[in-house]
Amino acid sequence: MPRYKLTLEYDGGPFVGWQRQANGLSVQEALEDAIFAFCGERPNAFAAGRTDAGVHALGQVVHVDLLREAEPDTVRNAVNYHLKPHPVAVLRVEIVGEDFHARFSAKWRAYRYRILARRAPLTIDRRHVWLVTVPLDDAAMREGAAHLVGHHDFTSFRSSICQAASPMKTLDLLEIERRGEAIEIRAKARSFLHHQVRNMVGTLKLVGEGKWTPADVARALAARDRSAAGPTAPPDGLYLTEVGY
Amino acid sequence: MPRYKLTLEYDGGPFVGWQRQANGLSVQEALEDAIFAFCGERPNAFAAGRTDAGVHALGQVVHVDLLREAEPDTVRNAVNYHLKPHPVAVLRVEIVGEDFHARFSAKWRAYRYRILARRAPLTIDRRHVWLVTVPLDDAAMREGAAHLVGHHDFTSFRSSICQAASPMKTLDLLEIERRGEAIEIRAKARSFLHHQVRNMVGTLKLVGEGKWTPADVARALAARDRSAAGPTAPPDGLYLTEVGY
Incomplete structure (x- = not known):
């Protein structure tokens, strides 16, 4: 078989x-x-x-x-x-081979999150990016993201219905790249908690628009409380890009 | 006013x-x-x-x-x-000012044509790229494209219902870039004949799949006959990217 x-x-x-x-x-x-x-x-x-x-x-x-x-x-x-x-x-x-399991053999997952920061509505990218209608400071977002990389308790970025046994995860990479009005966030880890990428993106957006400082991201992480972090970014911008074995 | x-x-x-x-x-x-x-x-x-x-x-x-x-x-x-x-x-x-006219004041137009060369059907890019289900040799396409750059009689690449007074056009740029399975063709000129970009792309696709040699593109151009060039590429992959004044 x-x-x-x-x-x-x-x-x-x-x-x-x-x-x-x-x-x-x-x-x-x-x-x-x-x-x-x-x-x-x-x-x-x-x-x-x-x-x-x-x-x-x-x-x-x-x-x-x-x-x-x-x-x-x-x-x-x-x-x-x-x-x-x-x-x-x-x-x-x-x-x-029959020892291969798509979920359990995976060594890492990579996601990409696409944001378009502009006033005009979406046309070609409708439902494929998150439209943020305020300017975003990608340098500040990058500084905020740096606090999340590494081995941490990600309770603050975990959905309330997450079924993972532990909130401890190692985030290997959280990169932010800007090209004009487009901001792309790339995340890589062995595995993620439920909504983790979208909750990190929703939090970094607060930093990008200046409502939060980059240091506030570290405080949200340390709080180990979902209500301490930002809102969940919409699904539209999220892509599971690659799985490594 | x-x-x-x-x-x-x-x-x-x-x-x-x-x-x-x-x-x-x-x-x-x-x-x-x-x-x-x-x-x-x-x-x-x-x-x-x-x-x-x-x-x-x-x-x-x-x-x-x-x-x-x-x-x-x-x-x-x-x-x-x-x-x-x-x-x-x-x-x-x-x-x-009232001397500005979107069409008549334009000094150049730039178009981009997106091809995805792969067997699998389109999902996210449906209606936004041309799916070509055979491998394409972008180096050969680039060689073929070089024959089209410059001041030429583009009758072979002009739709039969084109209303332009003359088939003479100066093509300033026709670049081909490959990223994995994606091929992007960028064209720039003061103006284009009706269907000119799509007819050039449809012809270069024949070169990419090896049905035509790059030199066949020069022969098609010299023929000044629409039936001597390749078919019209579908509209899905074509984007008017920029207009210069």
Whole structure:
């Protein structure tokens, strides 16, 4: 029974998130339905990151076990055919050993968060970036972000429904790059708490607009209290970009 | 009667093009309706580039004459408010002299054409790039493009309904840049013939996939015959990026 590793790209906009739910179409359900249409099997698809509603992926990794043995390219093309018209695409398929687990074997996850700081409404990037209508000081945001890198108790940046056993995480990277009105925040860690990236971005936005100083980020982190940090940034700007094994 | 210069961004997807037409909503109509909602006037909006159906703009320039005198930022915010829910945004407004004409004063136009060369279908970039499902040799495309730069008779790259008086144009720049599976073609000229960029891109794609040699582009140009060049690339990947005055 071969195990297939699938690398997925998707537009999170029309979905209730990665995970199958009763209240609407998930990416998982769309993928499992396409696999069923291809080979008549209904495997459980395991993903590296359970992206929330509206969150996008450029490199989500999923594994499935199928009785059917097929060439990786055949699986990719057939599943993509049956995924239409959903905005989900299988970029690559590899056959992996049965010790490979998309979620538990992952050594790191990388996310990107896109902000557009301008007064004018969104057109082409609608639902794909966070529109912030005030100017942002990216240097101050960078200074604030530096306080979050490293091994910390991230309780202040953790959603109240987070199921992780511990709030201790090591944030390997939190970079901020500006190109004109566009600000991109890149985060990398072995794993993240629920809403951690969006809560860090929502906090750094307060620094960028001058409501908070960079040092306030350190104080929010030290408080170990969700109400001490900033609001959750919208899902629109968040992309799961890569998973390392 | 002040003349306002508006810089626009839009997603061309839902429109019949820039120009007002009986068969559907144009960007011009959406803009003129929003201006009417703002000030009760129905000016004629003149654009630097009459983009076709499905073609996008990051920096289209338009001018309108209004009786109403208002601060540029007030005009921008009010027109943007009334443009909702259309994917059109006024990025900037400036008050200009009555000798300024968006179309006739333009010294150059710059376009960008985005290709994604991969087997997997589009998700996030759907309707915003041209998906080419075969690998493309960007070095060969660059060599082919070099034959088009300069002052030439572009009859081979001109749509049959082009209204320009002459097929002679000076193409100042035709650059090709690859980043992974993404290929971006940038073109700059004082002005372009109808479909010129899309016809050049459709031809360079033949070179990229190896069906044509770079030298075939020079032969197509020399033929001065539309049927000698490649097909018209789809509008999805084309962006009017900037207009210079």
